[in-house]
Amino acid sequence: MTDAHPANEHxxxxxERMKILSEGTKYDSCNQSAVCHAFGPDGRCIQLYKxxxxxxxxxECTYCPNRCGRQSTRTSLTPEEIAKITWSFYRRNAVEGLxxxxxxxxxxxxxxxxxxxxxxxxxGQGFTGYIHMRVMPGTPLYLLEEIADYANKFGVNAETTxxxxxxxxxxxxxxxxxxxxxxxxxxxxxxxxxREIGYGGRIVGANDTQFVVGALDEPDRDIIGxxxxxxxxxxxxxxxxxxxxxxxxxxxxxxxxSPKWREIRLYQTSYxxxxxxxxxxxxxxxxxxNGFLLDTDPKLLLAMSHPxxxxxxxxxxxxxxLLLVPGIGxxxxxxxxxxxxxxxxxxxxxxxxxxxxxxxxxxxNGRRQTSLSSFMGxxx
Amino acid sequence: xxxxxxxFRDNVEGVLLACAGLLQQPDSELLCAKNRDDLxxxxxxxxxxxxxxxxxxxxxxxxxxxxxxxxGKRKGRMSGRDPDVERYIGLVLRHSSCDPAGLVRFICSxxxxxxxxxxxxxxxxxRYYNYMRDVSRSYHRLSMFARPDLxxxxxxxxxxxxxxxxxxxxxxxxxxxxxxxxxxxENGTVWIGNGRYLGLxxxxxxxxFLLESLSFSRGPDDIDxxxxxxYDSQMIPGRRNKKHAQHLQPKSSSAISAMSARDRYKxxxxxxxxxxxxxxx
Numbered sequence: 046m047t048d049a050h051p052a053n054e055h056x057x058x059x060x061e062r063m064k065i066l067s068e069g070t071k072y073d074s075c076n077q078s079a080v081c082h083a084f085g086p087d088g089r090c091i092q093l094y095k096x097x098x099x100x101x102x103x104x105e106c107t108y109c110p111n112r113c114g115r116q117s118t119r120t121s122l123t124p125e126e127i128a129k130i131t132w133s134f135y136r137r138n139a140v141e142g143l144x145x146x147x148x149x150x151x152x153x154x155x156x157x158x159x160x161x162x163x164x165x166x167x168x169g170q171g172f173t174g175y176i177h178m179r180v181m182p183g184t185p186l187y188l189l190e191e192i193a194d195y196a197n198k199f200g201v202n203a204e205t206t207x208x209x210x211x212x213x214x215x216x217x218x219x220x221x222x223x224x225x226x227x228x229x230x231x232x233x234x235x236x237x238x239x240r241e242i243g244y245g246g247r248i249v250g251a252n253d254t255q256f257v258v259g260a261l262d263e264p265d266r267d268i269i270g271x272x273x274x275x276x277x278x279x280x281x282x283x284x285x286x287x288x289x290x291x292x293x294x295x296x297x298x299x300x301x302x303s304p305k306w307r308e309i310r311l312y313q314t315s316y317x318x319x320x321x322x323x324x325x326x327x328x329x330x331x332x333x334x335n336g337f338l339l340d341t342d343p344k345l346l347l348a349m350s351h352p353x354x355x356x357x358x359x360x361x362x363x364x365x366x367l368l369l370v371p372g373i374g375x376x377x378x379x380x381x382x383x384x385x386x387x388x389x390x391x392x393x394x395x396x397x398x399x400x401x402x403x404x405x406x407x408x409x410n411g412r413r414q415t416s417l418s419s420f421m422g423x424x425x
Numbered sequence: 426x427x428x429x430x431x432x433f434r435d436n437v438e439g440v441l442l443a444c445a446g447l448l449q450q451p452d453s454e455l456l457c458a459k460n461r462d463d464l465x466x467x468x469x470x471x472x473x474x475x476x477x478x479x480x481x482x483x484x485x486x487x488x489x490x491x492x493x494x495x496x497g498k499r500k501g502r503m504s505g506r507d508p509d510v511e512r513y514i515g516l517v518l519r520h521s522s523c524d525p526a527g528l529v530r531f532i533c534s535x536x537x538x539x540x541x542x543x544x545x546x547x548x549x550x551x552r553y554y555n556y557m558r559d560v561s562r563s564y565h566r567l568s569m570f571a572r573p574d575l576x577x578x579x580x581x582x583x584x585x586x587x588x589x590x591x592x593x594x595x596x597x598x599x600x601x602x603x604x605x606x607x608x609x610x611e612n613g614t615v616w617i618g619n620g621r622y623l624g625l626x627x628x629x630x631x632x633x634f635l636l637e638s639l640s641f642s643r644g645p646d647d648i649d650x651x652x653x654x655x656y657d658s659q660m661i662p663g664r665r666n667k668k669h670a671q672h673l674q675p676k677s678s679s680a681i682s683a684m685s686a687r688d689r690y691k692x693x694x695x696x697x698x699x700x701x702x703x704x705x706x
Contacts, residue, residue, distance in 0.1 A: 060654050067658040090673070091659055133648040134655070136580060136602060137572045139684065171604050290663075305664065 062120045063096070063130065069111060070095040070146055072287050093177060094134050095144040096127060098159055102148025106204075106215045107296040108260045108289055111148045115294050124163040131167060135174050142175030142197070143167065153183035153223075161188060164195035175248065182215070182223035186230055193234040198250030201227040204257050206271040214260055214297075228254065228279040235280070251282030258311060259289035259303025264336030266328075269314055273325035276318060283319075286311045310338040317344060320375050321368045345371045348406055356408040359393065360386050372402030429453040430475035432464055435525045437514045439481025441491040443529045446478060448495075451533075453478075455526035495532065496539035507543050513557050520556040521587040528553060564590045568597060570674075572682035573607070578641030579623070583610040585681060591616045596628065606641050649684060656688055657696050667692070 057065070099121030102111040110117060122130075127145070134140040145163055150156045157180055164176050178192055178199040192199050203224055205211050211220035218224065231252050238249045254275065256268055268286075275281035288303040317323045321344075330350040331343055339346065348355065348371050357366045359381055367378040380396040387393060387409060394400055404414045431453045433443035439457075447453055454475065458464035461482055468477065492510040499510070508516065514532075517523055531549050535541035545551040563586045571594070573580040580602055584591050591611030599607040599618025607618035615636045621627050623639050670692045679689035 060651065063651065064654050064658050067655050071659045071661060091656070094655065095659070130648075130651060130655075134652065136575075136605070137648060137652070137684065138568075138598070138601075139572060139652055173601070173603070 057118075057120050059122075059126060062122055062126075065118055065120050066097040066100060066122060067095060069097045069100050070144065091139075092141050093144040093175065094131050094140045094142070095146075096122065096130075098122065098124075098127070098145060098147035098156070098163070099150060100148050101150070103151060104149045104215065104217050106217075108214055108257055108292065109295070110292045112295060115292075117294075124159065124166050127163050128166045128170065128172075131174070132170070132172065135172070140174075142177070144177040144179070146179035147181070149181050149217075153181040154185050154188065156181045157184040157188040157192065161191055161195070164192065168195050177250070180227070182218040182227065184227060189227070189230050189234060193238050197248045198253065200231050200253045202255040203228070203271070203275070204255070205261060206256075206263055206267045210261050210263055214257070225279075228252065228275070228281075232279045252280050253283040253285065254281060255285040255287055256311075257289055258286045258308055260297060260300070264332070265307070265311060265314075265338045266325075266332050266336035268311060269318070269328060270325045272315055273318055284315050286315075304340075306340045307338065310340065310343060314338065314343045317347075322365065323347075342371065344369075345402070355406040356413045357406065358408045360410065370403050370406045372399035372406075427474055427476045430456055430477045432456040432458060432468070432477050432479040433525070433529070434464075434481035435459055435518055436481060437488050437511050437518070438484065438486050438491070440514050440518065440525060440529055440532070441488060441495060441511075442480035442486055444495050444532045445491065446480060447529060447533050455529055457525040492539075495537065496535060496542070497537050499539040499543075508557070508561070510539055510542065513542055516557045516560040517553050519560045519589045519593075521589075523556055560588045560590060563588050564593055566678045567594050567681065570678045570681045570685040572684040573598065576608075577637075577639065579606045579608050579636075579639060581608045581610070581636075582682075586611075592630070599628070606639075608636055608639075610636070649687075652684060653687065656691070660691075660696050665695070667695075 097111075099119070100111045100117070101119040101121065102109070103113050104111075105113050127143070131140075131143045135142065143163075145160055147156050147160060150159060160178055160180065164178065167174075167176065176196045176198075178196045180189065180192065180199055180201050182201055184192075184201070189199070201224055203220075204215060205220075208220040211218070211224065235249055235252055242249060252275075256271075258268065272281065272284045275284070286308045288305055288308045289297075289300070290302045291298050291300050314328065317328075318325070328343065328347065331338065331346045333339060348369060351369075354366070354369060357370060359367070364378050364382060367373050367381060368375065373381070377396050377398045381387065381393070381398075384392065384396065390400055390404070390409065393403070393407075393409075407413065429450050429452065431443050431446040431450070433439035433446075433455070435457050443455060447455065456464075456467060456471065456477075458467055464479060464482070488511045492514075496510055507513075514528070517528055518525060527549075531553055532542070534547075534549070541547075541550060543554060545554050567582075567584060567586060567590065571582045571584070573582045575581070580598065582594070582598065584594060589611070591609045591614065595607055595609040595616035595618045598609065603619060606620060606622045609616040609618070610633055613633050614630050615633050616628075616630045617623065617625055617639075618628055620629050622641050625631075674685075674689055674692055676689060679685040
């Protein structure tokens with residue numbers, strides 16, 4: 046599908062359309078299935094065939110290259126073409142499945158219908174691979190229910206942290222009803238499907254969403270607070286962060302690009318929320334004066350801002366206390382608990398603990414690294 | 426009284442039964458065989474004069490019960506990737522350097538402690554643990570980077586692993602493609618999955634020269650060009666991390682198939698946006 050077709054207009058080949066639409070999804074994160082098959086020259090894993098159904102979008106999101114009215118090449122793939130390409134890549138063991146997103150074809154309902162058509166076609170042909178659908182804000186409940194029958198994972202992007210911010214970057218949709226309500230429905234449908242299917246059958250992925258980082262001036266404190274809130278309210282498991290890059294001929298073309306390290310630090314913080322049992326308020330001492338994260342490992346900053354918590358005795362500390370030590374993760378904390386008593390650093394090293402990071406914060410049988418302050422205190 | 430010998434089959438059940446036998450008769454010799462014919466021929470060479478007990482040649486034992494009786498329950502895994510005892514033995518047996526009799530003796534030396542298999546505290550334990558990891562890595566490498574070709578309508582892969590993992594990979598690939606026959610070439614043997622489409626048993630193996638005579642009614646599916654277009658489209662130049670990409674897609678792994686090799690070439694050289702048009706404009 047293209048916009049108005051003059052008689053002599055160039056018709057894109059399948060290769061050309063595929064290239065255009067796949068490029069439209071390269072910033073979307075979807076690493077969820079078990080096996081990575083290829084790694085791009087940039088080092089990112091390729092697990093799924095990621096594509097847009099179409100890049101002709103009726104939305105006016107201010108940061109998006111596919112926004113309505115922007116001069117760019119518009120094209121689409123038919124459900125049959127997407128199914129054919131997915132099968133081909135899947136058979137050749139190049140991907141584990143399909144990640145399908147789209148520009149908005151008129152409205153969210155029509156778009157979801159087309160996305161559903163692709164999933165139904167693939168499943169109807171016996172496709173057992175992974176299907177991840179990124180649905181549009183405002184997708185009706187009845188279509189989400191049908192998508193839940195076919196897709197392994199589906200969800201809507203929150204993009205930002207509040208209604209005010211959302212209306213600024215996505216003026217066609219309402220944050221509360223079109224996004225948050227859909228996230229709630231998604232949570233309920235995932236729980237329902239998991240009860241029906243159980244863990245022996247098809248994988249039912251957890252609720253996920255994506256944030257655009259840096260399109261507005263919202264501080265990291267707000268983003269982390271929102272992620273924490275979503276984890277409680279919508280059972281969000283995996284937030285994705287997409288660094289903002291200004292796109293020419295969009296209202297945000299003059300904005301500065303978000304630094305790449307910010308995305309990394311946000312991911313690190315989200316893992317601390319997800320796997321370490323920390324809450325958003327635990328990071329209050331870590332942000333700068335404007336509420337932004339620094340370009341340092343947030344766990345290290347957290348440890349440095351609470352010197353009273355350390356050193357922890359590896360032979361008597363609880364799991365929660367061990368998890369606060371830089372260089373000790375959930376797996377290595379479990380290993381320490383199982384392998385007590387621990388008598389040397391060598392044992393810790395064998396368990397996979399990063400000693401260079403953990404050493405200042407731990408104590409083994411009364412022995413600990415001497416710090417400058419304790420040295421001066423001893424001499425005083 | 427003639428000396429005793431325990432003859433066991435080189436599978437998980439055989440190894441576990443041989444361990445049980447060796448613990449009861451610690452002075453017994455061990456003899457490993459692939460099947461009954463193999464056992465018979467080996468017995469002709471070395472079995473004379475022994476009181477032989479053959480175990481594992483008839484599927485009778487429950488491996489998980491046997492493993493628990495011999496090694497007890499594991500307290501906890503040291504690594505999230507460590508398999509259970511049966512799978513550990515199954516993987517070690519596939520290693521090209523594995524001596525099954527040595528494995529039986531090692532398991533007996535663990536004295537009922539399953540964690541000894543994984544701890545690597547003795548040189549022998551470390552060796553078998555590394556064997557398990559080698560085979561496991563080799564299998565995962567194949568699952569990631571092998572790109573089957575459609576030959577005569579059959580999804581065909583040639584493995585390059587020194588370990589015997591062709592059947593494992595064939596089961597995995599045929600599970601992913603239940604509507605197509607699958608052939609995995611490993612040395613002189615071809616493992617066939619979904620063989621019902623070819624008039625064979627669903628999972629079987631044949632000699633490699635017979636593969637050419639098999640065909641399934643499905644046309645070739647040449648997607649190499651499409652994949653290249655897709656692969657190139659996913660690159661974000663601003664995020665290029667060559668070292669990381671080289672680490673994740675090692676040169677040795679990428680030699681498994683032409684498609685993976687082309688991807689690896691781009692990891693090394695990057696993707697050029699220079700076309701013939703650049704010279705003519």
